[in-house]
Amino acid sequence: MSRTVYVNGEYMPEEDARISIFDRGFLMADGVYEVTSVLGGKLVDFDGHAARLSRSLAELDMKQPISHEELLAAHRELVTRNGIDEGLVYLQVTRGNPGDRDFAFPDPDETTGTVVMFTQSKPGLAKSPAAKIGLKVISIPDLRWHRRDIKTVQLLYPSMGKMAALAAGADDAWFIEDGKVTEGTSNNAYIVKDGKIITRELSHDILHGITRAAVLRFAAEAQMVVEERSFTLAEAQAADEAFVTSATAFVMPVVEIDGAPIGAGAPGPMAARLREIYIEESLKAAI
Numbered sequence: 105m106s107r108t109v110y111v112n113g114e115y116m117p118e119e120d121a122r123i124s125i126f127d128r129g130f131l132m133a134d135g136v137y138e139v140t141s142v143l144g145g146k147l148v149d150f151d152g153h154a155a156r157l158s159r160s161l162a163e164l165d166m167k168q169p170i171s172h173e174e175l176l177a178a179h180r181e182l183v184t185r186n187g188i189d190e191g192l193v194y195l196q197v198t199r200g201n202p203g204d205r206d207f208a209f210p211d212p213d214e215t216t217g218t219v220v221m222f223t224q225s226k227p228g229l230a231k232s233p234a235a236k237i238g239l240k241v242i243s244i245p246d247l248r249w250h251r252r253d254i255k256t257v258q259l260l261y262p263s264m265g266k267m268a269a270l271a272a273g274a275d276d277a278w279f280i281e282d283g284k285v286t287e288g289t290s291n292n293a294y295i296v297k298d299g300k301i302i303t304r305e306l307s308h309d310i311l312h313g314i315t316r317a318a319v320l321r322f323a324a325e326a327q328m329v330v331e332e333r334s335f336t337l338a339e340a341q342a343a344d345e346a347f348v349t350s351a352t353a354f355v356m357p358v359v360e361i362d363g364a365p366i367g368a369g370a371p372g373p374m375a376a377r378l379r380e381i382y383i384e385e386s387l388k389a390a391i
């Protein structure tokens with residue numbers, strides 16, 4: 105069934121959506137994106153995603169092409185028009201199409217960015233069977249650029265990581281740099297040892313997950329101990345539990361890393377509890 109999508113202020117059937125072949129998002133991966141999950145027909149952590157979008161744009165010297173209010177209205181309109189109960193809204197902003205292909209950026213003051221949004225329906229997102237089974241991950245070297253805090257659409261290497269994981273009979277890959285885990289292909293990585301939640305500190309090395317921020321806040325409120333520091337692959341394999349977080353996976357247990365079972369080789373209690381709290385609180389706060 106055809107969806108209604110958003111392109112530069114207009115709503116249209118997906119078949120009618122058109123972007124120039126000279127758009128820098130297409131030619132140079134010169135663009136940023138956000139994924140906001142939808143639960144019960146409402147947006148989860150919209151303000152966090154909108155704030156990170158503004159930060160990504162500013163870091164790349166791109167103009168904010170749409171106001172916060174317009175962005176929220178468009179997200180809601182797409183959710184309504186496409187009848188999304190559980191799923192996501194994908195938003196992408198590129199530097200646009202100022203003329204011919206050129207490595208030099210066009211003047212940000214005279215360039216209109218391209219803004220596209222579409223929805224994906226994912227019924228059963230909150231009650232995902234994968235959360236009961238847990239994910240198997242493999243480790244691969246982190247060969248991405250060094251500004252992973254900017255949510256750009258340069259996703260080829262993470263995509264290759266995902267394919268390597270599937271080829272190895274696993275679900276996902278964790279990136280390793282200087283012997284330490286940075287994050288997953290599309291999620292932040294955590295381990296639990298002796299009741300302590302350990303996750304890499306924020307820096308240019310990882311994406312500052314919106315779900316990460318919420319989960320760490322909920323963990324602190326539930327009196328759980330959190331340590332923000334990097335950890336090695338060996339430490340992860342010897343952990344009691346492991347899990348990942350992202351806007352659409354919420355909190356997802358990891359039960360195996362490079363073939364080594366984590367803890368009992370089944371989803372652990374801390375990850376299960378955090379997932380429960382996160383979904384409960386997100387449903388309450390969704391707008």
Ligand code: PLP
Binds near residue numbers: 289290292313352
């Ligand atoms: N890290 C990477 C590399 C990601 O691509 C993502 C999400 O796409 C995350 C972490 C999780 O971020 P969020 O919780 O904001 O979805």
